[in-house]
Amino acid sequence: MKPTIVLVGRPNVGKSTLFNRLTRTRDALVADQPGLTRDRHYGIGRVGDRDYLVVDTAGFDPVAKDGIMHEMARQAEQAIAEADVLLFLVDGRAGRTPHDEQIAARLRRSGRPVHLVVNKAEGLERSLASADFHALGFGAPLPVSAAHGDGIKQLIDLVLAPFPLDDDPQSSEDSGPAVAIVGRPNVGKSTLVNTLIGEERVIAFDLPGTTRDAIAIPFERGGKNYTLIDTAGLRRRGRVFEAVEKFSVIKTLQAIQEANVAVLVLDASQDISDQDAHIAGFVLEAGRALVVAINKWDAVDDYQRDQLKQEITRKLGFLSFARFHQISALRSDGVGGLLKSVDAAYAAAMSNLSTPQLTRIMQAAIAKQAPPRHGTSRPKLRYAHQGGMNPPIIVIHGNSLENLPTSYVRYLERAFMEAFKLQGTPLRIQFRTAHNPYATKA
Ligand SMILES: Nc1nc2c(ncn2[C@@H]2O[C@H](COP(=O)(O)OP(=O)(O)OP(=O)(O)O)[C@@H](O)[C@H]2O)c(=O)[nH]1
Numbered sequence: 498m499k500p501t502i503v504l505v506g507r508p509n510v511g512k513s514t515l516f517n518r519l520t521r522t523r524d525a526l527v528a529d530q531p532g533l534t535r536d537r538h539y540g541i542g543r544v545g546d547r548d549y550l551v552v553d554t555a556g557f558d559p560v561a562k563d564g565i566m567h568e569m570a571r572q573a574e575q576a577i578a579e580a581d582v583l584l585f586l587v588d589g590r591a592g593r594t595p596h597d598e599q600i601a602a603r604l605r606r607s608g609r610p611v612h613l614v615v616n617k618a619e620g621l622e623r624s625l626a627s628a629d630f631h632a633l634g635f636g637a638p639l640p641v642s643a644a645h646g647d648g649i650k651q652l653i654d655l656v657l658a659p660f661p662l663d664d665d666p667q668s669s670e671d672s673g674p675a676v677a678i679v680g681r682p683n684v685g686k687s688t689l690v691n692t693l694i695g696e697e698r699v700i701a702f703d704l705p706g707t708t709r710d711a712i713a714i715p716f717e718r719g720g721k722n723y724t725l726i727d728t729a730g731l732r733r734r735g736r737v738f739e740a741v742e743k744f745s746v747i748k749t750l751q752a753i754q755e756a757n758v759a760v761l762v763l764d765a766s767q768d769i770s771d772q773d774a775h776i777a778g779f780v781l782e783a784g785r786a787l788v789v790a791i792n793k794w795d796a797v798d799d800y801q802r803d804q805l806k807q808e809i810t811r812k813l814g815f816l817s818f819a820r821f822h823q824i825s826a827l828r829s830d831g832v833g834g835l836l837k838s839v840d841a842a843y844a845a846a847m848s849n850l851s852t853p854q855l856t857r858i859m860q861a862a863i864a865k866q867a868p869p870r871h872g873t874s875r876p877k878l879r880y881a882h883q884g885g886m887n888p889p890i891i892v893i894h895g896n897s898l899e900n901l902p903t904s905y906v907r908y909l910e911r912a913f914m915e916a917f918k919l920q921g922t923p924l925r926i927q928f929r930t931a932h933n934p935y936a937t938k939a
């Protein structure tokens with residue numbers, strides 16, 4: 498499972514700046530998707546070859562006692578409890594403050610590994626930047642500049658060293674696709690799990706070795722095998738599964754990462770909320786295959802159904818690659834169809850795309866619409882091959898590819914999606930230019 502890094506520190510020390518820096522590479526992958534707004538507090542990131550989740554507790558002031566500040570404090574507490582690593586940020590320019598000391602005392606009680614990070618350290622002498630902060634009692638402070646990017650790679654290498662490198666989810670023919678059922682609180686996730694995999698369909702499963710591991714529950718339906726990925730504390734209580742822990746964004750993100758296919762559950766009786774859109778955005782960022790279940794369809798009238806359809810188009814337009822199903826988990830309506838789409842999305846995500854075919858489709862797309870000129874030159878696309886699965890990655894080689902506008906990249910994406918019928922999975926295109934073999938754009 499990918500480690501979760503949680504950023505804590507008093508206001509203005511640079512937590513959001515560090516969060517943005519740590520999630521920037523992933524940002525680029527999903528930039529310019531119409532309608533997609535990113536969650537400013539939870540993200541997926543990669544530095545070097547390390548993938549991780551990162552949580553910014555910005556605005557979650559752990560010392561506040563009531564009101565909105567209290568709710569934010571509650572979220573910060575939850576994030577601290579679920580962290581694999583805490584980064585305690587302080588301001589190298591402002592020096593140590595009483596507020597830093599309060600936070601230090603709180604973090605010491607958390608029992609989680611804490612690294613003290615001195616931000617805004619650019620241009621400061623290393624010893625000067627650190628001396629004052631030793632007294633906080635977290636060992637040698639690590640100087641960084643979130644704004645300039647200094648010391649970030651070293652920081653990540655150091656704090657993630659104890660965690661094994663984690664591959665993307667693997668599936669075998671025996672266990673079938675790994676499926677995560679995700680959605681905000683109360684949309685009917687537990688009900689859907691029970692409808693899908695009611696007692697008789699569950700194959701024996703082991704509880705995880707450590708609390709960090711996700712639980713994988715194998716089940717069989719319609720003669721096919723699936724594995725349900727659950728990190729949200731789903732436990733068997735007698736005949737049914739029940740969520741024993743409260744909703745957790747971190748655990749939702751972890752489940753998405755561990756799965757081949759995410760089923761996003763929406764509640765037809767409620768408006769589409771930012772939280773729905775954010776969870777959908779994570780699926781896209783993680784590159785997972787996706788099926789959307791509009792649940793509680795039984796509980797809404799025609800007018801509400803119409804309204805909901807419009808809202809989905811408006812707020813979740815960036816999910817046009819996915820299939821939507823109207824279901825009632827409670828009445829077990831539409832669940833078979835949902836699973837068929839899970840199978841199809843999984844197959845699309847795992848497609849083998851042959852080099853000659855990819856190159857042919859690319860050339861046909863270029864013949865129909867050439868890439869726009871950039872200055873005096875025109876980007877030249879030479880050939881394409883597959884660079885990965887789940888999501889399918891298409892690597893295009895050529896010249897001046899860094900000058901391709903995003904709109905043209907989207908055009909190519911659509912051409913590949915249509916030609917290979919890749920419904921249900923996002924697709925990534927990476928570019929390798931002769932001058933700069935590592936430039937990527939998506
Ligand atoms: N000099 C310098 N300034 C920085 C650095 N990182 C952040 N800042 C500045 O510090 C200020 C606060 O940064 P934020 O990232 O908003 O701080 P924050 O901790 O998220 O603040 P809250 O959202 O209030 O919790 C901004 O003006 C940033 O530009 C840095 O590495 N060097």
Ligand SMILES: Nc1nc2c(ncn2[C@@H]2O[C@H](COP(=O)(O)OP(=O)(O)OP(=O)(O)O)[C@@H](O)[C@H]2O)c(=O)[nH]1
Binds near residue numbers: 683686795824
């Ligand atoms: N009318 C109707 N109600 C449903 C349906 N599915 C679930 N519900 C109800 O919605 C409520 C929430 O269902 P849960 O399955 O507990 O929702 P959840 O998403 O697991 O909730 P959390 O555990 O809080 O994340 C319960 O009262 C269910 O009975 C449905 O298809 N139709």
